[in-house]
Amino acid sequence: MGKTLTDVTLQLKNGTKANWASINPTLAKGELGLESDTAHFKFGDGVNPWTDLAYAGTIVKASASNGQLLIDGIETIIYTLPQAAISLLGGVKSQAAGSGKVVVGSDGTMSVAEVPKADILTTARTLTFSGDVAGNNNFDGSGNVTFALALVSSGVTAGTYTKLTVDAKGRVTAGANITASDVPSLTLSKITDSGTAAAKNVGVAAGNVPLLDSNGKLNSSVIPAMAINEIYTAASQTAMLALSADVGDVCARTDGAGSFMLKALPATTLANWVQLTAPTDVVTSVNGKTGVVVLTTDNVAEGTNLYYTDARATANFNTNFANKTVGGLSDGANVIMSGDSLVIDCGTVS
Structure with missing residues (x-):
């Protein structure tokens, strides 16, 4: 069983059509080259340069000049419409001649004798609006028409009012300012932003709202006793x-x-x-040092655990690593050796 690589992206040799033609390389036999801007490709033969190679497969696309097809870059006629005649327009039969019909002449030209419905607008018509709005303009079908409409005056003097009278059509027919008599009496329960204090009595008893005296101070009976620790x-x-x-x-x-x-x-x-009582676990010194203590390896003996040094690390590396094989490393099973078979799995698009 060979090793399998996953999540591999295979990118073909590619370039624009202009770059391929400019550089004009010779591809190896069977080597694939892709034009990135046309999606066309060629296979190399190891002998001929790029411009001498034929595209792989047949390339068919529409011509930009005359409606024909380009097959491998050559203009190709697929079908030719028959010449128009008095009763034939490119293979489509015309209506019989007459008012409002399309007429095809013997030379293939077309004309419209008359469209009767268009006669209605040969004379411009006046469109007039009345009622709640007024305005008019002429329309003959030759273009768009804009109407400047004006609202008919309701008889109310222009101004700002707090009390209005509106008819069934929503038009303002009268305007006035609100007076004190227009405001109904409301209970406190109908006022949503009054706060809870609005429903309380003033005083110094429980549940009352206290008031400041003439000196701007609270009554001493509502001030709790305070003590300052010394x-x-x-x-x-x-x-x-x-x-x-x-x-x-x-x-x-x-x-x-x-x-x-x-x-x-x-x-x-x-x-x-x-x-x-004072704490009994106070640290008085660290390794014989007091105050702000900073320890280094010079202050603490090695004991059984030796300190790291460049010399020790080099000696251990040379001794231990030199005797290791690639396969003996922790990820040695993933290393590709010369005798292994390799499968490149580019994945499946789904």
């Missing part, structure tokens, strides 16, 4: 218990006893103070 220092336990501290305040003892936080009042009771 940090104190004390030289002894007695001094700490004598502090005017609030819940959450911290006291740093300078006698070495540590720091305490008040969890409840009164501050004079020692049990209301909680000692803050």
Whole structure:
């Protein structure tokens, strides 16, 4: 079983027709050359240059000059229409002569004696619009006609109005401005953008909307009590218990006893103070170094795991890789050897 390559694109030797003619190469025997702009192709014979080779197959296309076909570049007549006569127009029989008919003369020329329907517009007609619009123009069939139509005045004076009267046709027949009496009384439930505060009473009770006093301040009864945490220092336990501290305040003892936080009042009771303990897992040094420590391989002994060096890498590479065969590599099964058979699978278009 030979190896198979997939996802292979086979690109033929190609170029424009002009480039092939200009370079005029000699293709090897059986070698295929493609004109990229005409889709025509030739097979080489190993002897003749490109311009002396015939295209493969027969090339048929329409002539650009006289409606004939080009077969391998040669003008070829496929069918010739018979000459027109009084009753024959290129193989198509004409109608009998008469008013409104197509007449073919003995020399093959055609003429129309008269088209009766066209007589209707030999005299220009006037089209007039009336009613809600007014305007008119003449039309004789020789070209498009534009009508400048004007709306008939409704009798309403031009202006901007907030209240209108409209008839059954949608025309404005009267206009006026809205007055206070035109606005109906609305309940709060009909006003969608009033907000929830609009339905509340003012005051300081639960559910009321508080108001500012004459000094621009809120009533003290609606302001919650606030505490500001402070940090104190004390030289002894007695001094700490004598502090005017609030819940959450911290006291740093300078006698070495540590720091305490008040969890409840009164501050004079020692049990209301909680000692803050420091972490016990603090790193004091790294490999004998303190402060901002930066270690390199010069500071840490190798042990059983040796450090990388250029000399060691070169020695290991030369020793290990030189003894490997191509087939012994991790992807050696995918390597094409001289004795392998190769199948190029270009895939299937579907």
